[in-house]
Every structure is written in C-alpha cells, then in structure tokens.
Amino acid sequence: MHYRVSHSKNKTRLLQRGKKNMRTKFKLMNYTLLKTSVNST
Incomplete structure (x- = not known):
C-alpha cells in the first residue's frame, strides 16, 4: 500500500x-x- 502511494507520487513527478x-x-x-x-534571409 505504502509503495503504491510513493509510486503514484513518482509517476506524477515524472509526468511533470x-x-x-x-x-x-x-x-x-x-x-x-x-x-x-x-x-x-
């Protein structure tokens, strides 16, 4: 669960x-x- 949260945070950061x-x-x-x-010219 905790890993998933951190992973999503990293994902958003990467996207940004x-x-x-x-x-x-x-x-x-x-x-x-x-x-x-x-x-x-």
Whole structure:
C-alpha cells in the first residue's frame, strides 16, 4: 500500500518533468528555427 502511494507520487513527478522537458524542447526548436530563418534571409 505504502509503495503504491510513493509510486503514484513518482509517476506524477515524472509526468511533470516530462511536460517541462517538452516545453523546453519546443522553445529550443522555435529558437533554432528562427535563427536558421534569419540566417537564410
């Protein structure tokens, strides 16, 4: 029972971390795209 609770907590934490990583990745992608577009023009 206790293990299950801790596991669920870890799961939510992992999900939150994943969301954060996705957001940062998206930002980086946008930044690189903007940079390349500026360089090409």
